[in-house]
Every structure is written in C-alpha cells, then in structure tokens.
Amino acid sequence: MRGLAWAASVFFAVIVSGVASPLDAAAPQLTVNASVSPAVVPLNGQFTLEVELRGTNRADAEPSLPAMEDFSLYIGQSSSTSMQMINGVTTVSLTIQYRYRAIREGAFQVGAVEVEAGGQLLRTRPVTLTVSTSVAGGVGPDPSGVGAEDIFIVAEVDKTRVYENEPIEVSYRLFTRVNVSSYSLFDLAENEGFWVEEVPGLRNPPAEQRLVDGQPYTTAVVRRVVLFPTGPGTRTIEPMSVEASVRVRRQSRSLLDDFFGGGTFFGSQEPTVITSRPVEVEVLPLPVPGRPGSFTGLVGRLNVSASVDRSSVETNDAVTLRLTVEGEGNLRSLAAPVIDFPTDFEVFPPEVTESIDRSDARVRGTRTYEYVLIPRSPGEKIIPPIEMSYFDAESALYASTASQPLRLDVTGDPVIGAAGGGRAGVETLREDIRFIQIGPPNLGALEGSLTAAPGFWIVALLPLVALLGALGLRRHWDRLEGDVAYARGRRAGRVAKKRLSHARAVMSQADARAFYAEVERALRGFLADKLNVAEAGFMSQVAEAELGRRGVPTVATQEYFACLGECDRARFAPPGSSEEEKSGFFDRAAEAMTAVQEGLS
Incomplete structure (x- = not known):
C-alpha cells in the first residue's frame, strides 16, 4: 500500500507539472x-x-x-x-x-x-x-458541517427572581455530540449592572452525559461566575462566546483528496464559535419598612466581632482596635461601619484587609478593619457595641449583629489641648513690670536697609511657602482618602506604566498573544481608572462617549480604541508578529495613552 501511494503521488505530480508549465x-x-x-x-x-x-x-x-x-x-x-x-x-x-x-x-x-x-x-x-x-x-456555529444542534452552550442560573445585591450563580455549560479537541473563552460577557465575582475553575472540567430532547450529549461546565445585581429592575445576563476546535470528516471531492489526506478517513479541525443566549433576571428592590439605620447594603449573612490589642494604655499611646466581619455575600462592596468612639480619642482611618473564598460558587470570607486609637485623657473608656445589619433573602427580613462592648483603662496625665481634655487657663506670673535697663539706650544707624537684603525676604517668606505647601499636601491626602475617582485618576498613569512594563517584558517571546493581552490590560485599566468605572464592567461605547463629553479630541479617542481593537484581534490571530511590529505597536499604545491623558488634563 505504501508503494502504491508513493507511485500515485509521483504520477499526479508529473501530471500537474506537465499541465502547469x-x-x-x-x-x-x-x-x-x-x-x-x-x-x-x-x-x-x-x-x-x-x-x-x-x-x-x-x-x-x-x-x-x-x-x-x-x-x-x-x-x-x-x-x-x-x-x-x-x-x-x-x-x-x-x-x-x-x-x-x-x-x-x-x-x-x-x-x-x-x-x-x-x-x-x-x-x-x-x-x-x-x-x-x-x-x-x-445562536449557533457557522455552516462548517457542524449544526447548531450538534454543539451549543447554555447559561444556567440558579434563580431568575432576586433582590438587589443578592448573589446569582451562573454556570456556562457546553453541550456537544461531536469531537471537541479544545476550546477557549474569547468573548466574556461584560454584564453591565452586575458586580461580577469569577469562580476559579478546573483546567480540564469533568464531563458527564445528559439527554436533551432524547438525544445524548457530553456536557461540562466551562465557566462559573457569581453576579450581584447593583440595582432593581429587569437585568440581562449577556451572552458569552466560546470557540471550539471540532474534528469533522468531509466527503472526498476527488481522487487527489483520497491520496493526500482529504478523504473521510482523515478529517480536519474546524474552528466553531458558539454563543449562549441572554438571560433576563427580575431584580426586586430591598424593602424600606423595617430597614435599620445600621444596614450595610449586604444581602446574605454577617457576624461581627471586635477586640483591642491591650486592655490598659497610657495617654498619648496607640492602641489597635480590630473589627472582624465574617459572612456570606458581596463582602467586597461592604462599607466601613459607623463606630461611636469616645470623644477624647484620636482615630485614624482603618487599614482594611479581606480574604474571599469563591469555591463552590459561594462568595464568603472575612473583612478586617484595624483602627489605630490614641486616647488623650485618662479614665475608664468604653467602646460601645459595633452593630451591622444585613438582609436575609430567604426570610425577606432584616437582621442585625453586633460586637461586645470593649473596656479600656487609660492612665497618665491628660494631653493639653486634646479634644475632650480640659484646656489649661492662662496663669499670671507677674503683676508689675520688670525693668531690664534704666539708662538711655545707645542706638545707632545701620548701613543699608535690612529689607534690601535677599536673605531677609527668603527668611520672611519661607514659613508662608511651607505653610501653603503643607495645606496643599494635606488637601491632596484628604482628597485621596475621600474621593475614589480622584485617587484612581492620580494613580492611573503609574498603574498603566507598570502594566506596560509587563508587556515590554514579554515582547521578546515567540507567542505574541501574551504581549497583546498585557497591552490591552494596560489600555483598559488606564481608561477605567481615569473615568472611575469598574474594569469588569468596562464598555467601549460608554467610555468613548464619556471621553468626548470631557473634551478629549476625536482623533485621540479613535486612535485609543483602534489600539484596543488591534489588541483584541491580535490575541486570537495566529502568533506571527515580529519583534519590530510589537515594538512599534507598543510605542503607538503609549502615545495613545499620552494623548488621552493630555485631553483629560
């Protein structure tokens, strides 16, 4: 058989060369x-x-x-x-x-x-x-020999009627009755109007057999997310696309196909794109009657505990209050609680840490707030119970949890001028004038004017300049703590430069997909920070309209989104870009960032 195939290939090569000449x-x-x-x-x-x-x-x-x-x-x-x-x-x-x-x-x-x-x-x-x-x-694949009933993807939700901020588990399940050798997720749903928590999955998800309309299918969950609706009304879980590599067998069209690999015994790999259907969810508003003043906005479950690192402290010494919030739900959006500290305590903004577990599509974990407290006057101080309320979706009722009150013994002397501590009065030391010299003063004229010397003005104006600088710096710090949009805008350039450095690090690699993916992360993250929108909910059309509203030139905006579009295409194109092309595109993306930055300034 091998000799016959070789002879046939030589025969056809001679015919082709004779005809093609x-x-x-x-x-x-x-x-x-x-x-x-x-x-x-x-x-x-x-x-x-x-x-x-x-x-x-x-x-x-x-x-x-x-x-x-x-x-x-x-x-x-x-x-x-x-x-x-x-x-x-x-x-x-x-x-x-x-x-x-x-x-x-x-x-x-x-x-x-x-x-x-x-x-x-x-x-x-x-x-x-x-x-x-x-x-x-x-919604199904293109005409490639594989029908829409042969392979499809379904977005399965655990419930379609929820309260605002109640978790929704979404499982994207792939059904197939053809041979799928590999797949990739390339068009992840943006899901505007939801807070998105990605559930970590397996590289090779387990497959099982199911019957759909009497037909057997092999099925596996390829992606799971937990969505938290951010407002009431009808919300849409947007479609997600998967590109699967399907092995198909085609009918041979000629004798050449049978000899050179085109017959039914060989087959070929066909890229097939499938997209899930959108799913509508009815989101109910949280009830207003019975809502406690300590309500945090969380729907799920909470438990609060508090402790101090020591029970006695000297005045003007620091003590740390640790508040631990454990529960289930959208803990990332949980705001810091309102605590009624004693009036003579100086309280610094808390340091917040969190540990979130998203396994089994249940978002749970802990969020810890650490406050640094400095008492300014002695005495027995009581930190009252810290209360936080949440909404239980199963019972449709509000519930509250609170920590135990904390006792702190403060010793030492009160700090003069501290809030809550008594201010000292003015003590009279002398009631008459104490003469230093009785005789006439010996005065003389100085050469030149003191105000004509540059050193005089430097010494005179230096405190004013220092005061203005300190006020400006303090205002900048206060705005960073209280204005999230300002803080994100200030750090946008620094974060983008760090991500671009990652892209430059992978520029020399053979596969260009990683390079273009890093550049796309830098472009999207920079714009999301500048416009103060969540990167998970980033939408190009809305961002483009917002840039135009803020006065960014149209040319700069078009070039910026052209770079984003090229990144998107390059990530799924065959990895063939040269290092010169990647270097040129890197400079182009950096210039696009600079142009948008100048337009927003």
Whole structure:
C-alpha cells in the first residue's frame, strides 16, 4: 500500500507539472471576490467574510478589511489554497475566511476589501449583511458541517427572581455530540449592572452525559461566575462566546483528496464559535419598612466581632482596635461601619484587609478593619457595641449583629489641648513690670536697609511657602482618602506604566498573544481608572462617549480604541508578529495613552 501511494503521488505530480508549465509562460489574470455567509444571520450569531483571490496562491500583504466594529465582533481567521484543472487549464486560488459575531440588529454594508497581489492593488465589491432577531435557528456555529444542534452552550442560573445585591450563580455549560479537541473563552460577557465575582475553575472540567430532547450529549461546565445585581429592575445576563476546535470528516471531492489526506478517513479541525443566549433576571428592590439605620447594603449573612490589642494604655499611646466581619455575600462592596468612639480619642482611618473564598460558587470570607486609637485623657473608656445589619433573602427580613462592648483603662496625665481634655487657663506670673535697663539706650544707624537684603525676604517668606505647601499636601491626602475617582485618576498613569512594563517584558517571546493581552490590560485599566468605572464592567461605547463629553479630541479617542481593537484581534490571530511590529505597536499604545491623558488634563 505504501508503494502504491508513493507511485500515485509521483504520477499526479508529473501530471500537474506537465499541465502547469504553460501557465509560466502567460501570467494569470488576478481577480478577487468577497462574500458573507450566511447573508442573513441572527443577533449574536456567527457569520464569515470570505475573500477569494484567484490566479495566485498568496498575497503580497495582509488584506485590508473594512470597518465592521459597529455591528460585529472579530473572532478569528483561517486560510486555504486550492488548485483546479479544467479542460487542461490549471487555476490556483487563495481563500481567507474571517469569522465574526453579529452584535447589532439591522442591515449593514460590508465595504470593499483591498488585496495586494502580483504588484497590483485589487478591491472587492461591497456586500450586504442582515442581522435580525427573527431569523430561525438561534445562536449557533457557522455552516462548517457542524449544526447548531450538534454543539451549543447554555447559561444556567440558579434563580431568575432576586433582590438587589443578592448573589446569582451562573454556570456556562457546553453541550456537544461531536469531537471537541479544545476550546477557549474569547468573548466574556461584560454584564453591565452586575458586580461580577469569577469562580476559579478546573483546567480540564469533568464531563458527564445528559439527554436533551432524547438525544445524548457530553456536557461540562466551562465557566462559573457569581453576579450581584447593583440595582432593581429587569437585568440581562449577556451572552458569552466560546470557540471550539471540532474534528469533522468531509466527503472526498476527488481522487487527489483520497491520496493526500482529504478523504473521510482523515478529517480536519474546524474552528466553531458558539454563543449562549441572554438571560433576563427580575431584580426586586430591598424593602424600606423595617430597614435599620445600621444596614450595610449586604444581602446574605454577617457576624461581627471586635477586640483591642491591650486592655490598659497610657495617654498619648496607640492602641489597635480590630473589627472582624465574617459572612456570606458581596463582602467586597461592604462599607466601613459607623463606630461611636469616645470623644477624647484620636482615630485614624482603618487599614482594611479581606480574604474571599469563591469555591463552590459561594462568595464568603472575612473583612478586617484595624483602627489605630490614641486616647488623650485618662479614665475608664468604653467602646460601645459595633452593630451591622444585613438582609436575609430567604426570610425577606432584616437582621442585625453586633460586637461586645470593649473596656479600656487609660492612665497618665491628660494631653493639653486634646479634644475632650480640659484646656489649661492662662496663669499670671507677674503683676508689675520688670525693668531690664534704666539708662538711655545707645542706638545707632545701620548701613543699608535690612529689607534690601535677599536673605531677609527668603527668611520672611519661607514659613508662608511651607505653610501653603503643607495645606496643599494635606488637601491632596484628604482628597485621596475621600474621593475614589480622584485617587484612581492620580494613580492611573503609574498603574498603566507598570502594566506596560509587563508587556515590554514579554515582547521578546515567540507567542505574541501574551504581549497583546498585557497591552490591552494596560489600555483598559488606564481608561477605567481615569473615568472611575469598574474594569469588569468596562464598555467601549460608554467610555468613548464619556471621553468626548470631557473634551478629549476625536482623533485621540479613535486612535485609543483602534489600539484596543488591534489588541483584541491580535490575541486570537495566529502568533506571527515580529519583534519590530510589537515594538512599534507598543510605542503607538503609549502615545495613545499620552494623548488621552493630555485631553483629560
């Protein structure tokens, strides 16, 4: 069999070389065509922009694609070459398929694709794409031999009617009855209007068998998150997309396929994109009647305990109060409690630490507040119970928990001028004038004026300058503590520079995906900090509108989001970028950050 295959391959090579030789004498005519498949696609469905270049099997450069960001999301691309012999004439062609997901309903025109080949610049004709929610078939893969019923993903929620800030467990479950060799999550739902907690998962999730409409499927949970709705009303859990590599077998089209790997005995790997359907959740407002004044906004369970590091202390010495809040729910959004400290205590802002456990899709843990207290007057001091209230969704009732009161013995002398301590009066030391010299003073004129000396003005103005600087620094510190948007804006450049340094560190690696992922993190994090929005809930359209409202030039905004779009495409494109290309893109992203920074200043 091996000898027969070798002889057949030699035979066909001789035939191809004999037929193809006349083509070398006459240059083939180059043509390029573009098409979308399917031409009518459901919302969140996948479509393919296919570019076919006939007359050659390679292009001089990567084709230039039209702008499609308004109605589609880029997924990935693949290419193939083919050769046909008809009536003794051999033609070759190059086909490039670009896969997209439709994200906006309507009729759209896909502009011309520009292709450079054989020293010529070729353009395709525009094509039309229609995105409609009325298209039958739902959200499924493209026509690649794998149907929408063969592989799909479902967003499973544990409940669809919840209270505000009540946790919702969402499990994205993959169902398949075809051979899936690998998969990757590439379009994670932004889920605007939710606080998102990612549940750590396994690299190889366990699979099980289930029946769906009487058909057996292999299924596994590929992602789990816990969502906390941030406000009442109808909320939508947005779709999530998965790209799966599916092994398919195709029917052989010619004798060449059977000899060279295209027959049914071999098959091929086909990238298939599947998207979950959106899920609507009804969010109820928290009841107002019975809401205690110590309510923290948490829905779940709480337990509070407090302690001091010592029971007796001298005045003007520091003592540490540790407040531990343990419970289940959205602990990250928990605000610091209001504590009624004694009036003669100086209290510093707490240092907050937290330990969150998200295993088994239950968000629980502890949040610790450490206060530094300095008593200014002696006596027995009592720190009253610290109360925190929460809402129990199962019973639909408010509940409270409180710590035990703390006793602190303060010894020593009171600190003069301290809050709560008595201020000392003015003591009269003398009632008459004490003469130092009775005789006439011996005065004389000095040469020159004291105010003409530069040193006089330096000494005179230095305290004023120091006072103004101290006031400005204090105001800056107070604003950092009380104004989250100001604090995030101030540290945005420093955090972005640190992330860009990570991107520069991986620039020399062979796989460009890690480099573009780090640059995208820097771009998104910088803009989220500047606009004071959560990075998990970052939406490009809202951010672009906000930049325009704040007076950032349109050119700078477009360049910034162009860099974000290129990062998104490069992360899922084949890893082939050179170090020079990555270095140039790195400088381009840094310049885009600088332009936006100057526009926001």
